[in-house]
Amino acid sequence: MPYPIVEQWYLRQEHPDGITRFWEPHVHPLEQANFWHVRGRDRDLLIDSGMGIVPLRTSFPDLFEGRETIALATHTNIDHIGAVHEFEHRWVHPAEAHHMESPSGLTTIVASDIDPELCRLFVEAGYPPFDELLVDAFPYEGFDPRSYRLRGAPPTRLVTEEDVIDLGDRQFRLLHLPGHSPGSLGVWEEATGTLFTGDVVYDGPLVYEGPGMDLDIYAATLRELRDMPVSIIHAGHDPSFGPARLGEIVDRYLALWGRT
Template sequence: MFRRFSEFSCQEWYRSERVDENIFKIRETFIDEGHGCNMWLVRGRHRNLLFDTGFGYVSLRSFLGEDVSRNVVAVSSHSHCDHIGCNHEFECRCIHSAEASVLANPTGANTIYDPYAVPEMIAVPIDPLEVKSHKITPAAPTRLLEGGDVIDLGDRAFEVIHVPGHSPGSIMLYDRRDQILFSGDAVHNGSRGIGRTSWYGADQDQYLASCERIRELPVRTCHGGHFASFDGARYRQIVEEFIAWRWAVTVEAEPSKTSQ
């Protein structure tokens, strides 16, 4: 028996786990971790950071409650469909300037909803038409971010690090004091460790340049956009492995110096 998204309560659809002091990991319960993103809530003294907002099938604001939501700064790691679906529910919406137009005018193509979102990613029977017909609600950003900008919560601050490659406007958020990194899809603990480079707007050469720039970043804990969190040693391993792989591919693709 198929269910509709409207039949799920927010408490049923989402789950939250405290992973550190005032840091919470939120997941869409029924969506596999490869498709559904990790949403990160950081409670601050003056405002709360929400890094990514899921697919938007069920209200995230209702799950968080008004005490949290009214002071939320919703920051998008990038504009893919699994990260921006509930942006419209929050008054303060931030994204890198390179992807601002996608939030204002989302389509199945520019958010990669088509072909990324499929009924098979959901662990309960959902009407396939519900998945296919879902539209990301337009929500123009209220603040455009650039590398080096700061998101200040009052008692802690996060530096914006621009890491194009997975998408043109991919960003990470870095707490320099505590060496905590929210890496979005740029670096994660999946089988490849690096976000796909075959989607809309991806660029492997930009990805290489980004990884070479962030390889020495002091990281104690990395919270990725998918899969489990990991330590600094694993972070460096992932970045170094991609750099080595990309350089190897580049060398193999170059014509031999002795060829005519």
């Protein structure tokens, strides 16, 4: 089956407060992550970096050229660290440092190369089954999906709870939010009530069963999040949402897991 060629692989949307959201519309919903750029006075912050199917940095010179950018990984799944190797500053939680350097598990976009057990867990969580590929278009003529492999890079700094990312005019405190993965990080700007949650919580089917996931730990993390004074949550997937929706999502999963 021929795949259409698309000129724009990434889409972007400007949010208030110097925040830009990116996503890859032609990637399967399971791996179609949001990643976020925050403009600062002295340096910028990139929270996650998509699949790495197309170079990110050179696609957006207005955001990256001539700027110091800290590329933080909320965790190290394929849809969140794809382009991290393009950046000089690569920050991650120690529990996932090894996986950033040498990715394992899901590292391909060819469905038949993916562990069937993983595929089953994703479908059970509420995602559509995979077709032949995890993309429905190609970024350029001659693109070979079999040549794609998630490429890691060694972290340049290990960070955890209470570490602060200082952009000069705005400060983000890191939160350790284990559950979806052992080293999941949240990024919290107290001054604006803005919280980036990665895949710990988003407004879609959460993935909570699989390697490195623990329901008791995940439940404790969700309870902690529910009590935070957030105004907006920018998540690793799906649209952003406010505190009321956060409460609904947390309560729904705690009930589902029998851990209210």
